[in-house]
Amino acid sequence: MYGCFLSSKKSYSGKTKHITIFANILANLPHCGIIVKVFMRRLRNTSFILNLLKRSWFLILIGLFLFNACNPQPQNTFAKQPIEETKPSATLVKPSATLVKPSATATKTKQPVTPVSSPTPVPPTATKTNPPPSPTPSPTFDPKSHSIDFDIEALEDTLIPGVDWFYFFKDLDTDQVIIEHDIEGTFHPSSLIKIPLASIILKLQEDLGRDINAIYEEEYYGKTLDKLMYNMIVHSDEGSASILEKYATDGFLLRTKDIMERWGLEKTRFAPRRSSCKELAWVLENLFEGTLLSEDSTAYLLGLMSVETELDYKYFGVILDELPGAIITNKYGYMYVPTVVSDYGIIQYGGKTYLGIIVGEPDGTLPLHTEYRHIGASINAFAYVFAQHLKTLDKH
Numbered sequence: 001m002y003g004c005f006l007s008s009k010k011s012y013s014g015k016t017k018h019i020t021i022f023a024n025i026l027a028n029l030p031h032c033g034i035i036v037k038v039f040m041r042r043l044r045n046t047s048f049i050l051n052l053l054k055r056s057w058f059l060i061l062i063g064l065f066l067f068n069a070c071n072p073q074p075q076n077t078f079a080k081q082p083i084e085e086t087k088p089s090a091t092l093v094k095p096s097a098t099l100v101k102p103s104a105t106a107t108k109t110k111q112p113v114t115p116v117s118s119p120t121p122v123p124p125t126a127t128k129t130n131p132p133p134s135p136t137p138s139p140t141f142d143p144k145s146h147s148i149d150f151d152i153e154a155l156e157d158t159l160i161p162g163v164d165w166f167y168f169f170k171d172l173d174t175d176q177v178i179i180e181h182d183i184e185g186t187f188h189p190s191s192l193i194k195i196p197l198a199s200i201i202l203k204l205q206e207d208l209g210r211d212i213n214a215i216y217e218e219e220y221y222g223k224t225l226d227k228l229m230y231n232m233i234v235h236s237d238e239g240s241a242s243i244l245e246k247y248a249t250d251g252f253l254l255r256t257k258d259i260m261e262r263w264g265l266e267k268t269r270f271a272p273r274r275s276s277c278k279e280l281a282w283v284l285e286n287l288f289e290g291t292l293l294s295e296d297s298t299a300y301l302l303g304l305m306s307v308e309t310e311l312d313y314k315y316f317g318v319i320l321d322e323l324p325g326a327i328i329t330n331k332y333g334y335m336y337v338p339t340v341v342s343d344y345g346i347i348q349y350g351g352k353t354y355l356g357i358i359v360g361e362p363d364g365t366l367p368l369h370t371e372y373r374h375i376g377a378s379i380n381a382f383a384y385v386f387a388q389h390l391k392t393l394d395k396h
Contacts, residue, residue: 143351143393144173150389152179158381160374162366167358168277169386172285172346178354183277186267187359190340191236191333193273195305196265196283198229201244202297203259204252212296220247233304233331245270263292277357280344285355288329288346305329305345315343315379316356322387323349334372341375343383350393358382 148171156179159165166187169178205214205225215225221243231240248256249270260268264282268275286292287301306329313320316330330345342359360375 146352146393147171147174147176148352148389148392150178151385154385155179155382158378158385159360160378162363163360163375163378164363165358165360166277167356168281169354169356169358170281170285172288172353172355180277183281186274186276187361188335188338188340189273189275189280189333189359190335190342191241192280192331192342192344192357192359193268193270193275194232194236194241195287195301195331195344196268196275196280197241197244197248197270198233198301198304199283199287199292200248200256200259201225201229202293202301204248204255206294206297207255207259212294212300215300220244230304233301234307234309236333277359281355281357284344284346284357288353288355302329305331314376315341316345316347316383318380318383319347319349319387319390322384323390325349326387326390334376336372339371339375341372341379343379347386347390349390352390352393356386 159167164182164187166182166185168180168183170176171178202212202215205212215229218225220228223240223243225244225247228240228244231237232244265275265279268279283292287298290298292298293301306327311317311332312328315332316328319326320328326347326349328345328347330343333342333344334340339362340359342357344357345355347354347356358379360379362371362375366374
């Protein structure tokens with residue numbers, strides 16, 4: 001500071017540059033407002049300031065004053081510190097208090113609940129000491145002669161509008177028709193036609209005097225008849241179906257026509273594919289009863305229909321989820337162009353046997369590209385309701 005004043009004495013003649021700087025420094029220091037006012041009154045009189053600087057006692061006084069102003073007592077700065085820190089510590093009390101409830105509830109959930117009357121927990125098996133009596137079949141109850149009262153309205157409510165529905169369900173034990181609709185009407189049977197076609201192939205072998213082993217030996221278009229039949233029924237392979245159609249209609253056209261006439265298949269065609277619920281149901285019922293083919297041929301074809309496939313838990317397969325122990329021997333079918341969704345098979349549960357066929361074709365009012373999904377979901381719902389009715393067998 002003193003050097004600043006000396007430089008101002010040597011290099012300044014009548015100017016107030018360094019004096020102004022000195023005044024600004026004093027103005028920014030605490031407790032120096034009075035000194036600044038005194039100097040600012042006499043700033044224009046430079047000789048006055050320079051005379052003051054010559055006097056050393058004045059410089060000592062100014063230095064002591066600046067030292068006290070720039071270095072306040074330590075007790076003054078720390079005196080407020082405890083008061084300022086108590087405020088944050090007080091605000092931390094609430095969060096710590098709110099954490100008590102979660103910890104308390106956590107300990108409660110882990111404690112086992114014991115009965116008041118017992119010093120030790122009651123084992124879970126204690127609640128099963130008196131189980132309700134399980135229903136036992138009546139000695140006079142005969143499932144095959146028993147007819148279930150199906151709620152026809154509940155079944156039909158599952159079938160959505162915008163679809164041309166064809167269906168036929170029958171109790172094969174009592175010969176009772178459960179539900180039917182438009183059984184004479186013809187439709188595109190999609191893969192359902194493969195059951196009558198396979199039946200005709202096997203019947204041709206029998207009419208030619210060949211046993212079941214012949215299909216493992218005779219080849220057509222580079223594959224055995226057995227391989228073609230397996231691919232057609234199990235994998236629903238359309239290429240194999242086309243080859244077998246050619247085998248039945250070209251190679252044995254007259255014999256095939258004769259078989260179809262004997263079976264009464266007047267509306268069933270392979271190219272183009274057409275059939276009806278009545279004729280498809282007739283083929284399957286007689287196949288299951290063993291009156292359509294020989295015993296070996298019957299076992300062979302029903303065996304192919306029983307092979308597990310990827311869609312076994314759709315359509316009629318919904319029954320398998322609802323009724324453990326049920327047996328489904330079926331052939332489902334679906335197409336996108338034209339859109340057709342269907343299922344066709346034998347349903348066995350609780351000593352009872354049912355035949356069912358259901359086919360849905362859109363009538364043009366459903367949203368495009370969603371028809372297949374809507375029809376399939378409707379058939380799933382139909383099978384579910386059907387399974388709920390079959391559960392009444394468990395009550396006997």
